[in-house]
């Protein structure tokens with residue numbers, strides 16, 4: 001904000017709770033630095049880390065800059081580090097929060113105007129509630145705004161999510177809470193509203209009359225590497241599908257909002273989620289990775305932090321249906337997995353066959369929105385083979401970001417989202433009723449998987465996923481164009 005937009009009245013203190021941790025080091029502080037470097041942090045901003053670990057200030061500052069990537073402006077980094085201080089204290093005792101309050105009051109001492117505080121909970125869920133209570137009772141600003149950023153997981157099913165809400169709601173008003181789903185901060189996900197509602201031709205075809213099926217795919221090359229203990233409690237459906245992929249689905253499928261105001265956008269997202277019945281186990285395919293075929297990568301069960309014999313899925317494909325006028329009968333196929341052959345998140349919208357097509361056998365149109373890596377959007381369409389023949393060839397209308405936009409700098413999702421919090425913009429955060437609707441879709445499935453101990457299909461680390469995925473997708477109407485491969489970034 002500093003030189004980019006209107007300065008907020010007064011001073012902002014960002015308090016990172018759990019500042020000694022992994023997320024703080026890898027994401028929160030690098031994002032805060034990114035905003036500072038680009039001039040988006042208000043001039044009077046201070047950042048105070050809080051955690052139990054007793055850390056010397058210089059060691060702490062080294063730690064939080066370890067993941068700040070080159071090219072680094074050394075002077076800016078030194079200035080940024082001076083804005084960052086650290087207080088050590090427990091999460092369950094008032095003394096710690098009193099020390100924190102003293103530290104905040106110290107940086108606010110000579111400031112004029114309102115004293116605004118943003119509390120970023122970069123903490124394990126086990127301490128969300130005591131920390132939210134501790135800061136509310138002891139370190140809440142009486143003369144400015146207070147905002148609470150909460151990291152996922154927001155519970156592990158409908159009931160636990162509601163329990164968490166019941167514990168937080170008496171302390172923090174919904175408008176003070178920012179539930180992060182970092183996929184909502186990714187450039188191409190933020191672009192979905194623009195693509196859909198600022199282009200007349202997409203509006204006309206975005207429905208069951210023209211679209212056959214939609215696939216939203218998340219693939220990661222890495223396995224659980226060191227996070228097996230955490231992951232095993234959740235599994236891929238809770239870790240990725242119920243939040244990141246479902247959030248993408250809700251924006252792809254929602255009706256046009258009345259305006260771009262946060263509540264109008266979130267109202268429409270909730271409305272479409274509420275039209276989705278719970279996912280059925282028969283419309284689900286689960287997998288778990290095993291040792292790689294070349295023997296270099298360990299299987300999931302070889303992770304010493306994973307309980308022996310765990311049935312936890314590391315891959316899932318599931319079909320969601322939307323019971324409304326726009327989408328009835330169109331399968332939304334969600335797929336996500338770890339330890340696969342490539343890293344890729346994309347939305348693939350496959351259109352219907354052309355009715356009565358005179359070009360027999362011509363393949364279907366597809367619109368692909370590549371979320372990551374290498375942001376792009378391309379439309380596969382059928383073209384006449386140039387020359388004397390009337391044969392058809394598939395070509396694409398291709399918007400590859402790195403070619404189209406020179407000096408491309410896509411902000412990190414956390415930069416975009418923290419900036420939204422500073423501006424008080426809730427559009428890209430998950431509202432409580434949205435979360436409730438999301439859990440309703442997945443909770444019965446998750447309970448069935450756990451109760452029936454459904455065994456996942458093994459797939460080797462580094463492969464394309466469990467056997468049967470191709471057939472699964474084909475069963476729901478996806479027609480693959482065998483000979484066509486989009487060549488990303490080609491000249």
Ligand SMILES: NC(=O)C1=CN([C@@H]2O[C@H](COP(=O)(O)OP(=O)(O)OC[C@H]3O[C@@H](n4cnc5c(N)ncnc54)[C@H](OP(=O)(O)O)[C@@H]3O)[C@@H](O)[C@H]2O)C=CC1
Pocket residue numbers: 018019020021022023024026051052053054091121122123124125126127151152153
């Ligand atoms: N790491 C990541 O990449 C991502 C994390 N998240 C979410 O962000 C949040 C923080 O994650 P992450 O930084 O990885 O977590 P960490 O395990 O690194 O925990 C953060 C800090 O919390 C304190 N802590 C850890 N375990 C406990 C415990 N059992 N009881 C009390 N305090 C504890 C530690 O600080 P100290 O001991 O100094 O108090 C630790 O440094 C989680 O909700 C996670 O799900 C979301 C997306 C990605």
Ligand SMILES: O=C1O[C@H](COP(=O)(O)O)[C@@H](O)[C@H](O)[C@H]1O
Pocket residue numbers: 182220239240
């Ligand atoms: O929230 C999570 O997301 C990451 C993937 O995020 P990305 O921005 O790197 O695509 C995933 O690895 C992790 O398991 C999950 O908790």
